Amino acid sequence: MRVLLVIPPSTLKERYGDLLEAGAVYPSMGLGFIAAVAESDGHTVRVVDSEAEPIGYDGIQQIVREFKPHVIGFQTFCANLRRCRRVAEEARAVDPDIVIVYGGVQATLFPEDQLRDGVVDVVVIGEGEEPTRKLLSALENNRDWNDVPGIAFKDAEGQIVFTPRPPLIHNLDDLPFPALHLFPMQAYHSSAQLRGSRTLHLFTSRGCPFNCSYCSGDLIFGKSFRFRSADKVIADIRQMIKQFQIDGLQFYDETFTVNRNRVLTLCNAMITNGITIPWACFTRVDLVDEELLRTMKQAGCYQIFFGVETGVERLLKLIRKGTTLDQARKAFALCRTIGIETVASFMLTLPTETVEDTEQSIRFGLELDPDYVYWLTFVPYPGNDLSDLAQTSGTIINDDPTTYNVFNEVVYVPEGRTEDEIRRTIARAYRRFYLRPRYVFRQVVKLIKLPPGKALTLIRGGVRTLVKNKV
Numbered sequence: 001m002r003v004l005l006v007i008p009p010s011t012l013k014e015r016y017g018d019l020l021e022a023g024a025v026y027p028s029m030g031l032g033f034i035a036a037v038a039e040s041d042g043h044t045v046r047v048v049d050s051e052a053e054p055i056g057y058d059g060i061q062q063i064v065r066e067f068k069p070h071v072i073g074f075q076t077f078c079a080n081l082r083r084c085r086r087v088a089e090e091a092r093a094v095d096p097d098i099v100i101v102y103g104g105v106q107a108t109l110f111p112e113d114q115l116r117d118g119v120v121d122v123v124v125i126g127e128g129e130e131p132t133r134k135l136l137s138a139l140e141n142n143r144d145w146n147d148v149p150g151i152a153f154k155d156a157e158g159q160i161v162f163t164p165r166p167p168l169i170h171n172l173d174d175l176p177f178p179a180l181h182l183f184p185m186q187a188y189h190s191s192a193q194l195r196g197s198r199t200l201h202l203f204t205s206r207g208c209p210f211n212c213s214y215c216s217g218d219l220i221f222g223k224s225f226r227f228r229s230a231d232k233v234i235a236d237i238r239q240m241i242k243q244f245q246i247d248g249l250q251f252y253d254e255t256f257t258v259n260r261n262r263v264l265t266l267c268n269a270m271i272t273n274g275i276t277i278p279w280a281c282f283t284r285v286d287l288v289d290e291e292l293l294r295t296m297k298q299a300g301c302y303q304i305f306f307g308v309e310t311g312v313e314r315l316l317k318l319i320r321k322g323t324t325l326d327q328a329r330k331a332f333a334l335c336r337t338i339g340i341e342t343v344a345s346f347m348l349t350l351p352t353e354t355v356e357d358t359e360q361s362i363r364f365g366l367e368l369d370p371d372y373v374y375w376l377t378f379v380p381y382p383g384n385d386l387s388d389l390a391q392t393s394g395t396i397i398n399d400d401p402t403t404y405n406v407f408n409e410v411v412y413v414p415e416g417r418t419e420d421e422i423r424r425t426i427a428r429a430y431r432r433f434y435l436r437p438r439y440v441f442r443q444v445v446k447l448i449k450l451p452p453g454k455a456l457t458l459i460r461g462g463v464r465t466l467v468k469n470k471v
Helices: 012-022 029-040 057-067 081-094 105-109 111-115 129-140 230-244 260-272 290-298 313-318 325-338 355-368 385-390 419-434 437-449 452-468
Strands: 002-007 044-049 071-076 099-104 122-124 151-154 160-162 199-202 248-251 279-283 301-309 341-348 372-377 394-396 412-414
Touching: 002 029, 002 057, 029 044, 029 071, 029 099, 029 129, 044 057, 057 081, 071 081, 071 105, 071 129, 081 099, 099 105, 099 129, 105 111, 105 122, 111 122, 111 151, 111 160, 122 129, 199 230, 230 260, 260 290, 290 301, 290 325, 301 325, 301 355, 325 341, 325 355, 341 355, 341 419, 355 372, 355 419, 372 419, 419 437
Parallel strands: 002 044, 002 071, 071 099, 099 122, 199 248, 248 279, 279 301, 301 341, 341 372
Antiparallel strands: 122 151, 151 160, 394 412
16 A cells, blocks of 8 residues: 655744744654554555655645555644644545544544544554554455554444554564655754754653653553663664764653663663764653763763753642652752753743742752753643643633644733733743853853854854843
């Protein structure tokens, strides 16, 4: 069968707002795994990534005419849902018999909404590889969809049918390497602050065992934590170096250090195998310690992104983060001592957050003194507990989730606050952090570690942010 996987048109400005210089454009590893599984079963797969390449809706429609796919698949999120729908409708106009398949977070959260009007034929719920494999086999052999696990669809009577979800993939080593050869690899780039002129990302695990009230990630990968073996990760890195000539890496795991022993094993394997590529990762402040960080540093780690979220203990409890301010202080101090850069992300304007709470978070960010900080507004994405609380403890001033952008707008205003006050507060937070003379000097020194193009991009992004915030 011919399978077309589409990432609909979007721009850095639409995704990152005024922080577009800091934004990355990476290949979708989710679709990469789906494509690899389909190819391994003998299907012909094509990927169109209109976020990376200037392929508009007319261009996608022309590809549909020429490629004549039997199936078109989309990975859906709040932000791209409208664009996915437009591509699906235009493809259906070319060939009414094309099977339209949605997967991803938005499809998993609200499958009935996607199936209601008949534009979408099948929704894959949760982890997508096994359902997609079985669905393509059923389509190819004209078999009943009821035997395909983990999907939703309308039956002949128009009733929505849900098939039982399959078990999560226990051994991630069973998955093939993502089919990145199908993507426009020359068009991708990492965030400006990441080292390497050719930096790509890699998932080494799936799942997160934590219970943060603002997250819906467990609906896809569950609360289990599964990871690829060190040997498999080493093989993946070597393939990326050989095939795509990468000189930088970002481990894109949701929480890289959940399993301390596996990280130590992986880092030691990288050292033993002579993998010297610099890398960055994401984790929590309560999941690092001195021995672990020193081993990570020795293996090439130079930067860690921490979701601090807030500088108020009460709000940490409200969002069920499971961390404390002291744990954050310790993690950032250890990274500074060991020589690992830090990025801190804060969600300001959480439900019930007061003006003084926000000020406390800003002061805490200054105290932690990371290398980079993001002051983001809380966005009430549907499908999690914190968004439900937002409905009763403030005002949602934009009720269209498909337009949400945490980098560029105020969507939710807690009780007792105003949109204008929030905007002014965030602008002031960026000025207070990034215009400190000591910080400016420190960053100028660091620029020499970045490729010239990235250094210029980072400077340009900083100027844009400061001009926007009326410095």
